[in-house]
Amino acid sequence: MNHIILINCKDRAGIIRAVTSFIFESGGNVVYLDQHVDKDAGIFFMRIEFESSDNFETMRFKANFESKIGLPYQMDWSMYSPETIPNMAIFVSKYNHCLYDILSRYKSGELKVNIPFILSNHNDLRYISEQFEIPFYHIPVTKENKAQAEYEQLELLNRHKVDFIVLARYMQIVTENIISKFTNKIINIHHSFLPAFAGAKPYHAAFKRGVKIIGATSHYVTEELDAGPIIEQDVVPVSHSHSIKDFISKGRDLEKIVLSRAVNLHVERKTMVYNNKTVIFS
Amino acid sequence: MNHIILINCKDRAGIIRAVTSFIFESGGNVVYLDQHVDKDAGIFFMRIEFESSDNFETMRFKANFESKIGLPYQMDWSMYSPETIPNMAIFVSKYNHCLYDILSRYKSGELKVNIPFILSNHNDLRYISEQFEIPFYHIPVTKENKAQAEYEQLELLNRHKVDFIVLARYMQIVTENIISKFTNKIINIHHSFLPAFAGAKPYHAAFKRGVKIIGATSHYVTEELDAGPIIEQDVVPVSHSHSIKDFISKGRDLEKIVLSRAVNLHVERKTMVYNNKTVIFS
Amino acid sequence: MNHIILINCKDRAGIIRAVTSFIFESGGNVVYLDQHVDKDAGIFFMRIEFESSDNFETMRFKANFESKIGLPYQMDWSMYSPETIPNMAIFVSKYNHCLYDILSRYKSGELKVNIPFILSNHNDLRYISEQFEIPFYHIPVTKENKAQAEYEQLELLNRHKVDFIVLARYMQIVTENIISKFTNKIINIHHSFLPAFAGAKPYHAAFKRGVKIIGATSHYVTEELDAGPIIEQDVVPVSHSHSIKDFISKGRDLEKIVLSRAVNLHVERKTMVYNNKTVIFS
Amino acid sequence: MNHIILINCKDRAGIIRAVTSFIFESGGNVVYLDQHVDKDAGIFFMRIEFESSDNFETMRFKANFESKIGLPYQMDWSMYSPETIPNMAIFVSKYNHCLYDILSRYKSGELKVNIPFILSNHNDLRYISEQFEIPFYHIPVTKENKAQAEYEQLELLNRHKVDFIVLARYMQIVTENIISKFTNKIINIHHSFLPAFAGAKPYHAAFKRGVKIIGATSHYVTEELDAGPIIEQDVVPVSHSHSIKDFISKGRDLEKIVLSRAVNLHVERKTMVYNNKTVIFS
Structure with a gap:
């Protein structure tokens, strides 16, 4: 043992x-x-x-x-016990690259988790859940239904005994209530090398600033947007010859790799959090 | 020809x-x-x-x-004409790694410039100018003598027909007047992956934020601090096990390489500036 | 147009x-x-x-x-014409990570090709072809049936008007006859930074040698094993603390990214071959 | 303490x-x-x-x-005791970039060693020893005087109580006798990502093979050429547009950084050797 x-x-x-x-x-x-x-x-x-x-x-x-x-x-x-397999919920919106990457690792046994469900505020990626035979829940979130949506999300998380949540390009803010119930248990991928370009449209901002590297950052979600403890970061060089579309395309590869590395570190119990920073064991 | x-x-x-x-x-x-x-x-x-x-x-x-x-x-x-050798002034303060790196490339013929003088607001690095037999001018800058210091700097730049200036960790702000006379002709090295951690003490800020990569950025100097057109950037991975002192030590190697690459690109006429961004030709 | x-x-x-x-x-x-x-x-x-x-x-x-x-x-x-979509055959054996990566890019429209079929010398990955609804052909290759297997492969390639072939961890040597019919049109991924560790079990060889970086190389297939024109390479740092299993796991991420980059470059007509080397246009 | x-x-x-x-x-x-x-x-x-x-x-x-x-x-x-400062001899030939890099780190207190002398089989770099006021010994090595040269080298190493030797692009083979007296105490820099391109002219070989990355490797010297335990490696991307001269120029920066990292690891007692591999402590 x-x-x-x-x-x-x-x-x-x-x-x-x-x-x-x-x-x-x-x-x-x-x-x-x-x-x-x-x-x-x-x-x-x-x-x-x-x-x-x-x-x-x-x-x-x-x-x-x-x-x-x-x-x-x-x-x-x-x-x-390393044999205990955690329950991992996935939240997505419309981008599929992180979801595909996680599910293919899951399916091939590389990622040692149970995935009780995929939750989305849109229906666009339902087809992938069907490809991989994982339940899919569509919970749209609007200004009006926020409380109801949170209630449904929590009900799902509780019913499936979810241990941690992966936001695989979930383009919606998770509520404070859920964050407080899943402290250091919600992993997000942000498509910039934080703290640069926090918030919306980081590739557009990076293009405008004329940077020569772009990055991706996986972090635990805290109440402050894109400001939680960083788990993993990586970058890729870009040049003036790349358009915003090129940034987005190169970024996709970064995002999925950086997110999957973070998920693996979390699953293998190699992360600890303090003072809004992480210790990542080797 | x-x-x-x-x-x-x-x-x-x-x-x-x-x-x-x-x-x-x-x-x-x-x-x-x-x-x-x-x-x-x-x-x-x-x-x-x-x-x-x-x-x-x-x-x-x-x-x-x-x-x-x-x-x-x-x-x-x-x-x-690629045969025309430009006159490059170096401004430094107390850190020697960028200065040593530039001068050793200069001495070995790798960097094709004339260096008419090194200018500093401190005397700490005078010994290096003596090692490499390059004139050293000590122009302290205080609140009171700013105008006089700028006058002396400009006199030196004019007298030596300086084509461009390299700020090799010059910890003093260059005046608007000099910037306007050397538009896109002053190259600075900033010790972070801009736009993250602009301003003072970037390694301390990076440590506090718990980032997993640190970087360095060379850019043309504009009036807005650390916001000019980026020429070159590079990064190095760090972890929780590294102290601020480790960040500074790893950063030194980045800074000198990133600055020298930018200087070379400028000397080889491979940079163009527009909209506060650069085109870097291959 | x-x-x-x-x-x-x-x-x-x-x-x-x-x-x-x-x-x-x-x-x-x-x-x-x-x-x-x-x-x-x-x-x-x-x-x-x-x-x-x-x-x-x-x-x-x-x-x-x-x-x-x-x-x-x-x-x-x-x-x-950039609008002409080429026909790309995929050859696989038992490893699924490259196949999953290519198919998810294909399905999301990121990779602009038609995939008429997946061919394998094993049946292990048939389930993925079913997930993505792409025809799967199982052509085992043994010493005895080599000629027959090649005949069947060629028949498939001709019937489906295949423009180029991707060996997505196909652990079998492609015949000279097929190589000569698809000169610079077969893309392989090798799991080392070639020319180091050509041939079988490169991760084991890398582990034994105690290297501090491992890599992956995509290249056009020529008659000499692992010696064709290199399209793309990338590396990832490793240390003494990583086992062969860790090398393989880290390598998987490299392999799929490096192979997909090469496939995209080929599809976008950005590669030219001469003297067993490539010119890769930006 | x-x-x-x-x-x-x-x-x-x-x-x-x-x-x-x-x-x-x-x-x-x-x-x-x-x-x-x-x-x-x-x-x-x-x-x-x-x-x-x-x-x-x-x-x-x-x-x-x-x-x-x-x-x-x-x-x-x-x-x-971390306070004990080791005696480090430097062997060089004609290339100055590694020597300059080591000496500037030494002079600025970044590298905690004593350097009793620089030894060379040529006189080309004597001027640098004078710049940094370190004794320089010129011991030419020819087929005829090998034994005498080794004798003089050993005499210097003994007299100055040298703890370890850095081959900073020393283009001459160190004798078996010296290697056996300084087991795991001679650090070499090789200008390729070993085991690729061992031996002479690795940049030329890399250019000919058309690789997309070039590298540098620091390792302990053993009797077999370029086959000793690897301490540190790093790489830099290249493309078809780079000439051999470009490879050499980019490689210089790699070589000096990779060598200096290895020297620092050795000085800080962070390396252990077994089975021709290293354990590098964090």
Whole structure:
């Protein structure tokens, strides 16, 4: 059996020793350890993977870990089994490239999630859900029906026990209520190298500014638009010879790769969030 | 003999034919041609290199070109000999990496310019000017002496017939007066991927925002700070494990490479500016 | 109407003038021109796009171009309409990522081709052809049936008037006979930065060598394995912490992007081949 | 006081716990830990930095560490103080860009080494040694004087207590004898993305093959030419429009950056070598 523990706490001497000793004494064998100390903030972060025998009692381990390590060190910690497959909802609008990329990875077993449904404010991409045989819900959002739409979205998320949400070019703002229920559990892809060109039409803005690189940024969604903790970014060179249409075309490839990398990092429990930034374990 | 012509004008049919025919009939042989049409703006850009016999009469060619091509097509055009070596002034403050990089390229013949002097508002880098045997002028700039400092700077620029200025991490704002006298002839290096993190302390801002890439941007200086036409940009990946000091260290390598690329493009007459953007010929 | 002309010929003075004059006099308006001279080989290459009125007589233009320009300059030239959609066959084996990527681009209209069929030596990916409703032909290849398999492949290629073939991770060698019938018309993706790690299992070889970057290369297929003209390459950084499985996973993203870029360049008539190298127009 | 320990040993359970416990009990506070397990080879690697009080007895610590940890776990380990500045010799021939880059970093305090001398088989770069006031030794190497040249080189290396050697485009093969005395202590820069284009004239070979990226590789020198453990690699895109001269020019920038990164990693004790590969700690 394999286990993953994510830890953050106030930095102090002896944490690694304490944790690795506890795991060792509990019969575990550490196979991966990555840690980070933010010296300015005085915070310690660690991701540990360890193996155990198959009759390892996870519940008992967790109780003991909390009393002997978690509490004394005032840790914020969580423990996962890599075998647990999370439920991932996908929100889309009209662009299909990110959706296709995610679903093809899902279908080929590259992306280890369940996808209970695809939700959209438009019907344009329903055909893809049919291609991949995944339920599709059309919930249009207008000024008038916002509360009702949110209610329907939440009902779906609850009913399907959704663990996290991927906004695969969902061109609609997610409500504060949903954001607060899914803190650091909504992943968005923005089509610029943030913080440059936040907001609408970033390729148009990039073209107007005459930049020589364009980018894409995946981040956790917070209430402030395009300002959440960044998970992954990448860029591609452009030149004066490229039109806005070329920017959009080159950007599509970036967006889908950068989003999928972020989703994978989240699924593999390799992300931690603090101070509106991320620690991304290797 | 080799000649370079840079052209921009309102786009219309037949420009390439007209120019290449004129060169052909004048005894020239086009060895390079790159053109670009900005369809939104309706502007045509072209860079042509052609060879001629050694008894080619450049003055007569220019006069004829103006009357037969330039005027009819209402061109903004200029003609250069690649053998003409421009005079390049360097402005620095306290950081030495860009200065060292430029001077070592200069010394080894990689960068084809004359460097009549290095100007600084501090004395810290005088030792490098001595290492490379280039005159160094120390002109401190304070609130009180601004006018006098500008006067001294202009006197130096005029006396040495400076063609263009490189701000190799010059941490002082160049005056409007100098900018207006050297339009599109002052090259700055800014240590971020503009338009993100314009202004002071971009590495600190990038660190605070938690970006996963940092960049550097070389651009022509305009009155608006860090908002001039971008010549060249590049980026390097960073992670949570990098401190601000690491950002600065990685950034140094970017800055010097990105600045030197821009300087070379300018020297080789491969840049054109319009609408606060650049066309960079290959 | 838009037209594309691709030209290569021995380099000499006046070619651009001659071609642009001819187009001008035939009522065309050049909207794009990119040219390249290989000085060592003494060869001139050009790609021109021009607009014409809708009653432009293409046949007559081509005949005149050949007699007045093509013959005198001993050109190898061809002319295309961007509206002509080529027929592209896809050959696959068991890996699905490149196939999914191509088909999703095709389905969304990003890739302007017809796909008459998918051919495979295995049945594993038949389900994808069904998802996208494209005919699937299973032609196993063994030592014994090679001639018969080639016969069936050629029959399919001829019957469907296939213009070019994409090997989207086809793990089987295409026969010399087919290669000779589709010279510079078969595009392969190899999962290394060629010429490093040609042949089988490049990720394993890269892992063993301890490289810090891995790559992917799309190229036209020639008789010599993995040695044809390179169209596009890209790389991604790796470290000691990545396993062969990680290399393969990172490589998948590279492969599909690099292959799709090459296919697009081919479809847009932006590639020319000479001396086992490519000219890629912008 | 700060201390760095590098460890490698056969992988087994409890190593991290044992080491961190020992450091904790010795009064140290771990501020950085990075570890790697090569599962195929069954080898464990770790780099630890810890702080101690200023009256920490390093000698006693080392003796105890060896008896209580090193011996029982059969570790290959070493301990360093970051304050110890190593002696680095530079070997060059005629190209100056890597030398200039290293010396400017050295002069500005970015590179924390002593440089007792520069050695060359030519006199071309003597002027740079004078610019930077570093002793320069000219030891020509011919077929006839090989033994004598090696003797002089070794005498210099011994007399100046050289810790490691940087071949900054030294176009001469270092003798087996010197390599064996400086195992994993000679850093070379090769101007290709190895293993592609090993040996002489890699830019010419890359041009001939028509690659779309060129690269540079820094590696430890072993007896087999260009086949030692790779420390760092990077690449830059090229196109058909670039000549061999352009490749060389673009390559210069890569070479100097890639070499300097490798030198810094070595100086900061972030490299470990096994099975002709490197582990590079973050």
